[in-house]
Amino acid sequence: MKKIKNQLKRRSFIKVAGLGLATTALTGFPNILKAANKPIKVGVTTILSGRVAILGQTVLSGLKVAVNEINDAGGIDGRKIEVVSRDSKAKPDEAARLTRELVNNEGCDVLLNCEASGATFAVNEVARDIKKFCIHCISETSSLTADPKNRVPWVFRAARQGIHDAVGGGIFASEVAKNNNLKKFATCAPDYAYGRANTAEFMEYLKLFSPGIDITTQTWPKIFQPDYTENITALLNAKPDALYTCLWGGDLVAFIDQASLYGLFDQFQSFAVNLGDLPILTAIKKIPKDVYGGARYHKDIPDTQENENWYKKYMAGSDVLPTNWSWEADTGMRFLIDALKKTGGDTDPMKLAKATAGNTIKSPFGVDGTMTIRGEDHTLVNYVIAYGKTITKDPYLANIKQSEWKDIYTHEKDWKKRNKYI
Amino acid sequence: MFDIDALMNCFGMASCAVNQLTSGLIIGMLLFLVASGLTLIFGVLNVINFAHGTFYMIGAYFAFSAYLLTESYLLSAFVGALGAGIFGIFFERVLISKVYNQDILMQLLVCYAFILITDDLVKLIWGTDYIAMGIPDEFRLAPFRIFGGYVPPLYAFLILLSLVIGIAIIFLISKTRFGSIVRAAAENAPMVSALGIRVPLYFALLFGLGCALAGVAGALAAPVRSLTPGMGFGILIESFIVTVIGGMGSIPGALVAAIILGLTRSIGSVGFPLFVDGLMFLIMALVLIFKPTGLFVKGSSK
Numbered sequence: 001m002k003k004i005k006n007q008l009k010r011r012s013f014i015k016v017a018g019l020g021l022a023t024t025a026l027t028g029f030p031n032i033l034k035a036a037n038k039p040i041k042v043g044v045t046t047i048l049s050g051r052v053a054i055l056g057q058t059v060l061s062g063l064k065v066a067v068n069e070i071n072d073a074g075g076i077d078g079r080k081i082e083v084v085s086r087d088s089k090a091k092p093d094e095a096a097r098l099t100r101e102l103v104n105n106e107g108c109d110v111l112l113n114c115e116a117s118g119a120t121f122a123v124n125e126v127a128r129d130i131k132k133f134c135i136h137c138i139s140e141t142s143s144l145t146a147d148p149k150n151r152v153p154w155v156f157r158a159a160r161q162g163i164h165d166a167v168g169g170g171i172f173a174s175e176v177a178k179n180n181n182l183k184k185f186a187t188c189a190p191d192y193a194y195g196r197a198n199t200a201e202f203m204e205y206l207k208l209f210s211p212g213i214d215i216t217t218q219t220w221p222k223i224f225q226p227d228y229t230e231n232i233t234a235l236l237n238a239k240p241d242a243l244y245t246c247l248w249g250g251d252l253v254a255f256i257d258q259a260s261l262y263g264l265f266d267q268f269q270s271f272a273v274n275l276g277d278l279p280i281l282t283a284i285k286k287i288p289k290d291v292y293g294g295a296r297y298h299k300d301i302p303d304t305q306e307n308e309n310w311y312k313k314y315m316a317g318s319d320v321l322p323t324n325w326s327w328e329a330d331t332g333m334r335f336l337i338d339a340l341k342k343t344g345g346d347t348d349p350m351k352l353a354k355a356t357a358g359n360t361i362k363s364p365f366g367v368d369g370t371m372t373i374r375g376e377d378h379t380l381v382n383y384v385i386a387y388g389k390t391i392t393k394d395p396y397l398a399n400i401k402q403s404e405w406k407d408i409y410t411h412e413k414d415w416k417k418r419n420k421y422i
Numbered sequence: 423m424f425d426i427d428a429l430m431n432c433f434g435m436a437s438c439a440v441n442q443l444t445s446g447l448i449i450g451m452l453l454f455l456v457a458s459g460l461t462l463i464f465g466v467l468n469v470i471n472f473a474h475g476t477f478y479m480i481g482a483y484f485a486f487s488a489y490l491l492t493e494s495y496l497l498s499a500f501v502g503a504l505g506a507g508i509f510g511i512f513f514e515r516v517l518i519s520k521v522y523n524q525d526i527l528m529q530l531l532v533c534y535a536f537i538l539i540t541d542d543l544v545k546l547i548w549g550t551d552y553i554a555m556g557i558p559d560e561f562r563l564a565p566f567r568i569f570g571g572y573v574p575p576l577y578a579f580l581i582l583l584s585l586v587i588g589i590a591i592i593f594l595i596s597k598t599r600f601g602s603i604v605r606a607a608a609e610n611a612p613m614v615s616a617l618g619i620r621v622p623l624y625f626a627l628l629f630g631l632g633c634a635l636a637g638v639a640g641a642l643a644a645p646v647r648s649l650t651p652g653m654g655f656g657i658l659i660e661s662f663i664v665t666v667i668g669g670m671g672s673i674p675g676a677l678v679a680a681i682i683l684g685l686t687r688s689i690g691s692v693g694f695p696l697f698v699d700g701l702m703f704l705i706m707a708l709v710l711i712f713k714p715t716g717l718f719v720k721g722s723s724k
Contacts (some may be wrong), residue, residue, distance in 0.1 A: 230688040286557070
């Protein structure tokens with residue numbers, strides 16, 4: 001009898017427990033708990049399909065590093081950070097629509113925009129319109145934050161900026177040019193806004209620092225062009241002393257493989273600003289020696305324990321090597337988290353903006369272990385800008401030389417004045 | 423915009439002329455392989471295969487995996503062609519054959535769906551990273567020097583191989599029993615099937631052959647072109663231009679048109695770098711105005 005009673009008890013217990021578990025699984029935690037620990041939803045639109053799907057994939061893995069850290073540490077006053085991501089397919093109108101949807105339907109409190117430049121400008125205006133705090137993590141177009149017309153009081157950028165790279169790269173290349181007596185430069189860049197602006201900015205600063213330099217040939221392949229043969233032979237015909245290219249991603253991989261067939265890298269010096277990203281360096285089967293590559297993200301640049309640790313954490317949650325986009329997304333998230341800590345989890349755009357403008361955080365990607373979002377123009381500074389020289393074995397990039405930020409600040413100011421931004 | 427001096431200079435120098443002419447040929451010949459498949463399918467089945475670029479991608483990815491296993495470039499090119507061919511037959515039987523007689527918009531939609539699904543499958547299987555197969559060791563040689571110009575051995579080989587494949591296809595269609603049957607079926611399918619020939623089987627095989635041509639191009643180019651999901655799109659547009667210029671359904675037309683495009687790009691990169699694409703489309707527009715059927719097709723268009 002006793003036994004049967006016990007059995008009954010156990011059965012009903014199992015029933016009740018099962019029911020309870022099912023309810024919890026369906027509805028999440030009970031509502032009372034939910035109110036106090038409601039997660040802070042961060043809306044992210046990025047590119048998850050098509051030819052640059054690697055952008056979105058490595059963005060999300062980068063975000064995960066920062067999010068896991070804060071959530072494992074208990075969140076912000078007990079509230080977890082939750083990323084809600086959407087695929088814009090690199091289309092500006094889609095990015096704008098999805099951004100509104102993330103706020104209106106998904107209830108996102110803040111935005112991290114992880115789009116290329118075209119879509120970023122669209123999202124910038126949406127954030128202005130719906131008045132949500134937003135950090136742009138990918139777009140490098142200088143005017144996004146430099147031009148006061150584009151600036152929004154509650155929107156910031158945590159990414160590289162074209163003008164910073166141009167000054168840093170220009171100074172570096174002009175020193176190489178002086179030492180090796182390089183006078184005639186050729187350029188090869190993708191034929192769209194980024195390729196043209198980047199090439200123009202780089203050459204402008206190179207000429208400024210080494211006045212004797214001439215551009216003798218410029219060739220403009222289409223973006224995502226499968227074949228660069230005609231561009232490569234045009235470069236060979238021109239016989240320049242050096243080449244500058246801002247091709248990126250799979251296009252750069254294809255260009256280097258095809259140019260190697262022609263022995264192009266044996267014939268003149270080459271500078272490739274977007275070469276120093278790990279998936280690119282590892283995709284090229286036989287990387288040519290002594291090509292100057294800009295560092296995008298590299299586990300050894302800066303060569304610190306913090307960077308090494310970050311790399312390990314990233315790789316624990318990703319099957320693709322980190323890109324430049326990964327550290328930028330991670331950085332955007334860290335600035336957001338820091339601001340949320342200061343407001344106690346309040347997502348009011350003006351309060352978050354106040355906490356972000358001029359804020360400095362610790363970061364493995366900063367030149368002295370810190371990075372700042374400048375108050376005056378809402379953009380990231382003090383991140384590592386560096387060039388190295390390729391070697392044929394891992395880590396593929398050596399002789400790293402970092403740019404000095406004091407030089408960059410001076411020239412950036414002149415540039416802003418010239419463009420009547422200040 | 424037009425740099426006539428640079429152009430004259432280039433053709434005054436043997437090295438530059440050799441460089442640009444051979445680079446025009448290599449671009450043209452690989453394009454020809456893709457476009458010949460497209461034009462073949464159109465010529466017989468009267469279907470515009472908007473998903474043709476996808477088979478180029480499938481060929482490249484299959485070849486990449488085969489190369490990892492076998493380390494043989496030629497074998498992996500064969501696997502790429504075979505993989506694309508089998509996928510093509512599957513696509514024809516399961517999807518495209520259902521919309522043969524439907525509105526062209528319906529065909530376009532089916533193809534577009536197939537493109538999106540395949541791109542995502544590639545992403546799931548091979549990932550989103552940039553993949554490069556790398557140049558096979560046997561072709562990792564210093565370029566040939568001809569009159570001071572550079573010709574990489576791999577490219578010389580590819581030009582010859584594409585030409586051989588092209589001639590073989592023309593032979594297959596014009597001289598063999600298979601060719602006679604598909605040509606007859608293209609003219610009058612009910613009549614051919616009345617003779618006891620399984621027309622759908624031949625149509626599927628032909629569709630597969632067309633896709634295999636795109637696949638072999640992707641596979642052969644895999645060592646030098648980076649592999650990414652969605653890589654078939656760019657080549658599709660150029661293939662359409664080739665087909666329009668050469669004439670829908672004409673393989674010799676595709677060959678000539680592909681070489682014209684290749685040379686336009688290679689000469690253009692010296693003489694008018696900012697108007698290369700413009701000129702390609704201009705040629706296409708002129709052909710459409712003055713000979714709407716294309717250079718190599720007689721009479722009125724279908």
